[in-house]
Amino acid sequence: MLRMSTLLLRTLRDDPADAEVASHKLLVRAGYVRRVAAGIYAWLPLGYITLRNIERIVREEMDGAGFQEVHFPALLPREPYETTNRWNEYGSDLFRLQDRRGNDYLLGPTHEEMFTLMVKGEYSSYKDLPLSIYQIQTKYRDETRPRSGIIRGREFVMKDSYSFDLDDAGLATSYEKHRVAYEKTFTRLGMKYNIVSAVSGAMGGSRSEEFLAPCPTGEDTYVLCEKCGYAANVEAMITKVAPYSGVAPAAMEIFDSPNTPTIDSLVDLLNTKFAPGHQASDTLKNVLLVADGQAISVLVPGDREVDLKRLQANLPGVQELRLFEDGDFAKHPGLVKGYVGPQDAKKLGITVYADPRVVLGSHWITGANQKDKHVRFVTHGRDFDVEKFIEAAEVKAGDLCPECATPVIIDRAIEIGHIFQLGRKYAEALDLTVLDKDGKSKVVTMGSYGIGVSRAVAAIAEQTYDEMGLCWPREVAPADIHIVATGKDDEPFNVAEKFAQELEQAGLRVMLDDRRDASPGVKFKDAELIGIPFIMVVGKGLADGKVEFRDRKSGEKSEFAVDAALATIIATINQA
RNA sequence: CGGGGCGUAGCGUAGUGGCUAGCGCGCCUGCUUUGGGAGCAGGAGACCGGGAGUUCGAAUCUCCCCGCCCCGACCA
Numbered sequence: 250m251l252r253m254s255t256l257l258l259r260t261l262r263d264d265p266a267d268a269e270v271a272s273h274k275l276l277v278r279a280g281y282v283r284r285v286a287a288g289i290y291a292w293l294p295l296g297y298i299t300l301r302n303i304e305r306i307v308r309e310e311m312d313g314a315g316f317q318e319v320h321f322p323a324l325l326p327r328e329p330y331e332t333t334n335r336w337n338e339y340g341s342d343l344f345r346l347q348d349r350r351g352n353d354y355l356l357g358p359t360h361e362e363m364f365t366l367m368v369k370g371e372y373s374s375y376k377d378l379p380l381s382i383y384q385i386q387t388k389y390r391d392e393t394r395p396r397s398g399i400i401r402g403r404e405f406v407m408k409d410s411y412s413f414d415l416d417d418a419g420l421a422t423s424y425e426k427h428r429v430a431y432e433k434t435f436t437r438l439g440m441k442y443n444i445v446s447a448v449s450g451a452m453g454g455s456r457s458e459e460f461l462a463p464c465p466t467g468e469d470t471y472v473l474c475e476k477c478g479y480a481a482n483v484e485a486m487i488t489k490v491a492p493y494s495g496v497a498p499a500a501m502e503i504f505d506s507p508n509t510p511t512i513d514s515l516v517d518l519l520n521t522k523f524a525p526g527h528q529a530s531d532t533l534k535n536v537l538l539v540a541d542g543q544a545i546s547v548l549v550p551g552d553r554e555v556d557l558k559r560l561q562a563n564l565p566g567v568q569e570l571r572l573f574e575d576g577d578f579a580k581h582p583g584l585v586k587g588y589v590g591p592q593d594a595k596k597l598g599i600t601v602y603a604d605p606r607v608v609l610g611s612h613w614i615t616g617a618n619q620k621d622k623h624v625r626f627v628t629h630g631r632d633f634d635v636e637k638f639i640e641a642a643e644v645k646a647g648d649l650c651p652e653c654a655t656p657v658i659i660d661r662a663i664e665i666g667h668i669f670q671l672g673r674k675y676a677e678a679l680d681l682t683v684l685d686k687d688g689k690s691k692v693v694t695m696g697s698y699g700i701g702v703s704r705a706v707a708a709i710a711e712q713t714y715d716e717m718g719l720c721w722p723r724e725v726a727p728a729d730i731h732i733v734a735t736g737k738d739d740e741p742f743n744v745a746e747k748f749a750q751e752l753e754q755a756g757l758r759v760m761l762d763d764r765r766d767a768s769p770g771v772k773f774k775d776a777e778l779i780g781i782p783f784i785m786v787v788g789k790g791l792a793d794g795k796v797e798f799r800d801r802k803s804g805e806k807s808e809f810a811v812d813a814a815l816a817t818i819i820a821t822i823n824q825a
Numbered sequence: 826c827g828g829g830g831c832g833u834a835g836c837g838u839a840g841u842g843g844c845u846a847g848c849g850c851g852c853c854u855g856c857u858u859u860g861g862g863a864g865c866a867g868g869a870g871a872c873c874g875g876g877a878g879u880u881c882g883a884a885u886c887u888c889c890c891c892g893c894c895c896c897g898a899c900c901a
Contacts, residue, residue: 259835259836259851259852260862261835261836261837261850261851262836262837262849262850262851262862263836263837263838263849263850264837265836265837266831266832266836266837266838266893266894267831267893267894268894269894269895277836278836284893286892286893287892287893287894335901338901339901340899342899342900358901359901361901390900392899392900393826393898393899393900394826394895394896394897394898394899394900396894396895401900468900667901669901671901697901699901735859735860736859736860737858737859738859767859767862768858768859768860768861768862768863769859769860769861770859770860770861770862770863771861771862771863772860772861772862773860773861773862774861774862775862786860788859788860789859789860790860797860
């Protein structure tokens, strides 16, 4: 039983000055967490109970799916991360340190290497697979900018699991088992979430999905179709377009267009020079970039920008991507800034990618590759070709769902889980092989799966809080019921104590506000701020033989006779 | 890493060169009060982020450093 008279808890009346988002403000005000350093938080009793509740639920669902729990140190030697090159790849996000002998160590940001090595050390036969193992562990990432309280910290608790299979079909099965286990977990955590396709990269068959908890303060943007439920990362959104159905236009026609280096100025010119009614989407924007030293062009309709993140995600293998600068134009005299068109790309040695909206047969108004000249009726397939279609145009609300063609919305969310078919990258680097049926050595294929456990505390808070304070789902809450005793006589306190013990005997987790010196107003405010789902008040109603029972979320209040209250309350809570 | 802002008691803050750094919350003592963050009286608690400098005099001005927050870049 949690007794407020002795609980290490001091609620704050004012929002902390360094907090911006609701979960941060409330978790601090309600005495769940305290900041220790940027992105590093200490958990007070209420917060730690909540965190452990989430861990427990995650653990139960992982165990229920047949995954085995292990535990690695946070402090790890350099060598395995050297082997996979992540000692370098991770850059300054990695916390590195040295022991007294000057040997390099790191604080684990994630544990693929260690899990791979653990399996390598124990198993060597296909008969041992499949295997899925997990841990709940404190991770360290020296984020350049920790933010939003415990949503993005430098130290955080994560559940990470890894699956090991002989072949792709096995991996798909393990992946699916994790997916199902995650759905159960987040449902039990009382969270709203969407499963969103993430960019899988070019590795054949690899698949990746994120579990996103929608909430306005979330830092991830994603696309959602409210009709069919299609959801995708902005990077992974697929543009579906119909084949070109118009008639073939006349031959290309160059026209004068002085001082029209921008799409807007071009549209104005078209509407005066030719017929009114031209739109930016009739024009073709040629965005020039340098990808690992190679000049490339990305064609998008004139009303769209190129989303660099999306482009990079869909150009696997490209490390460095940047827009053309003046120096690049100088190197390519055939390209006239503001007047670029794709029709001479081959001659100029530029690789052309196109947004799928630039369908074969469609024709466009675009630059003529001459100063102060544009050209119209430039037709894909006749006047220019593209290397391939690429998803690089910015995604806008109202774009059509690739599944059901309904306009999509763009929403914000907190990433709370990620499942990923890793493939053989780590197994190959660390030489994790097993012998198959024929006695041949085969590289194992892996999946990795994460849940942000401490982040879930904040994400749940974000999704459930109201103007009075936190408002936890029952399984997550630090207690099932918060009993408030009010008055100056002993009686309400004695009655509350008795209820507390009986409810506890009935298997409920009880928090009892047995403070004799706090006023009723303070106790009510605290109860609402702390956010335990049910509140029982033992106070002035006792004179009429009654106690009060409140549902924190709905605000609904009822009164029960003292002798009937226990059974009713137990029943109500247990069916909640 | 670029841009912006902020550091005064546990928390929120006032104080732009001049007396012993002020107020609210919280905390301690006493009295009173007990259904919506009570009242009165008394009290404890601050090397004003750190260092150097200017000045008769610095929380206040200057320089350097450190820390924190926000926007952006970044984030298997």
